[in-house]
Amino acid sequence: MRTLSTIILFSVVVSMAIVLWTQAHAADKYQRNKPKTSEIVGPQPDDPKASQAPSKKTSDEKVDVSGLEERYWTAKDTEFKVVQNRLYTKEKRFSVTPTVGPLLFDPYTSSWNYGVAVNYYFTERHGVELTAYSTNATESDVTSFFKSTYSTGPDFNFPRGYIGGAYNWVPIYAKLSLLEHKILYFDMGVSPGLGFTMLESVSNVQPSGSKPSTKTQLAPTLAIDLYQQVFLNEHWALRIDFRNHIYPEKVYNANTGDERRSKTTYSGTFMLGVTFYQ
Secondary structure: OOOHHHHHHHHHHHHHHHHHHHHHHHHHHHHHHHHOHHHOOOOOOOHHHHHOOOOOOOOOOOOOHHHHHHHOOOOOOOOOOOOOOOOOOOEEEEEEEEEEEEEEEOOEEEEEEEEEEEEOOOOOOOOEEEEEEEEEEOOOHHHHHHHHHHHOOOOOOOEEEEEEEEEEEEEEEEEEOOOOOEEEEEEEEEEEEEEEEEEEEEEOOOOOOOOEEEEEEEEEEEEEEEEEEEEEOOEEEEEEEEEEEEEEEEEEEOOOOOOOEEEEEEEEEEEEEEEEEE
């Protein structure tokens, strides 16, 4: 039993000695291979020949990377960014984007929006936007079926357009490979903003045979829009918008035109556009 313990203790001591020797040998080899001041590429400050002629690089010259080694282990390095240079920039530039797209999630109308967005970017991450569009709205199949079945229409408002301003924040800039043949550069942004939604109600005022009456509203609107741009070159980009608008509206009786209730409406719009950067 004592012999077995002696063997185990001896094995542990030998193993530790081998590990310590290996580490010491590696450290010594690293110190011997570290470049000396004279091995750094380029003229030295105290070298009298530095002002006469620039040094020539050879395959045997080495570069001092000790500074990089020290910075590698720092807790946080704020001097480096993932994207150092951008192929296409937006900073201090205006852009104009004609847009078109359908209104989503509205059971009463079939609507398309036609408009324009004007942007100015202070930096690559921050900018402002002015948006205006007109809405071409007609009765949906649901509304037509309701009217043919019940001889009256549902109580709702037709959207007629929107105008507003927004702040652009662009947290994402990236690139992707298209079929491994082309690199596409794109960014994604969020645009919170305020504006006004134009609404119109149509009522068939009794007695029958009289002309329908209309009432218009200008509803204050909170906008939280999302958009993405795919750059084609320095001046052109494709743009996709998903606009989210929330606003209060008054709903009128479809027959009498009297106010029935007030409600808060969510409006979602998908829009496509072509952006030109000046």
